[in-house]
Amino acid sequence: QKEVEQDPGPLSVPEGAIVSLNCTYSNSAFQYFMWYRQYSRKGPELLMYTYSSGNKEDGRFTAQVDKSSKYISLFIRDSQPSDSATYLCAMSDSGGSNYKLTFGKGTLLTVNP
Amino acid sequence: DAGVIQSPRHEVTEMGQEVTLRCKPISGHDYLFWYRQTMMRGLELLIYFNNNVPIDDSGMPEDRFSAKMPNASFSTLKIQPSEPRDSAVYFCASSRGGTAVGEQYFGPGTRLTVT
Numbered sequence A: 001q002k003e004v005e006q007d008p009g010p011l012s013v014p015e016g017a018i019v020s021l022n023c024t025y026s027n028s029a030f031q032y033f034m035w036y037r038q039y040s041r042k043g044p045e046l047l048m049y050t051y052s053s054g055n056k057e058d059g060r061f062t063a064q065v066d067k068s069s070k071y072i073s074l075f076i077r078d079s080q081p082s083d084s085a086t087y088l089c090a091m092s093d094s095g096g097s098n099y100k101l102t103f104g105k106g107t108l109l110t111v112n113p
Numbered sequence B: 001d002a003g004v005i006q007s008p009r010h011e012v013t014e015m016g017q018e019v020t021l022r023c024k025p026i027s028g029h030d031y032l033f034w035y036r037q038t039m040m041r042g043l044e045l046l047i048y049f050n051n052n053v054p055i056d057d058s059g060m061p062e063d064r065f066s067a068k069m070p071n072a073s074f075s076t077l078k079i080q081p082s083e084p085r086d087s088a089v090y091f092c093a094s095s096r097g098g099t100a101v102g103e104q105y106f107g108p109g110t111r112l113t114v115t
Helices: none
Strands: A004-006 A011-014 A019-025 A032-038 A045-051 A054-058 A061-066 A071-076 A085-092 A107-112 B005-007 B010-013 B019-024 B031-038 B042-050 B053-056 B065-071 B074-079 B088-095 B110-114
Touching: A004 A085, A011 A019, A019 A085, A019 A107, A032 A061, A045 A054, A045 A061, A071 A085, B005 B088, B010 B019, B019 B088, B019 B110, B031 B074, B042 B065, B042 B074, B053 B065, B074 B088
Parallel strands: A011 A107, B010 B110
Antiparallel strands: A004 A019, A019 A071, A032 A045, A032 A085, A054 A061, A061 A071, A085 A107, B005 B019, B019 B074, B031 B042, B031 B088, B042 B053, B065 B074, B088 B110
């Protein structure tokens, strides 16, 4: 079993739709959870960052973490064509001496005008 | 801030040749990471440095790969000899560490093709 599983998609939605992206993980030691967005032929950029369980909202984006189920989600409200990108989840088990991030393979999202 | 700078942006080389990828991290960031991205394996961490010292190189695929960070503003990833299976996009990222453990800033990547 891979440490982080993410449905690669592709996912295609109409403009204005609510998008749900998800990752599951197996390592219960993960405490830091991130979502990165990667446009075509660009480097990933940090979109959302959460610690432990709970929700975090930033504009149209909401990140949810359910540690009991080892499941994280990213919701995009009122999706826009500019949201078309690959979304990668990432996780880390400690802020101490270990700064390794484990990434999902990414979900390709297309928002159609 | 100029962000993380990588060079070259594209590299095409023949099997057996030496390849050197270069990275300049964001000033003030004390962590530097090298990643490789392929369709099959996704984004994989190869090695990371803290204050110019290699901390974890367990992701380096084999002895053909080596990385150095001679100072806080420069790092190299070298492949010698290169093989077709090394074809991938290589990213450099930097971070302040601490509570910002997940806030990594990626460069634009180097697209390597080994023929």
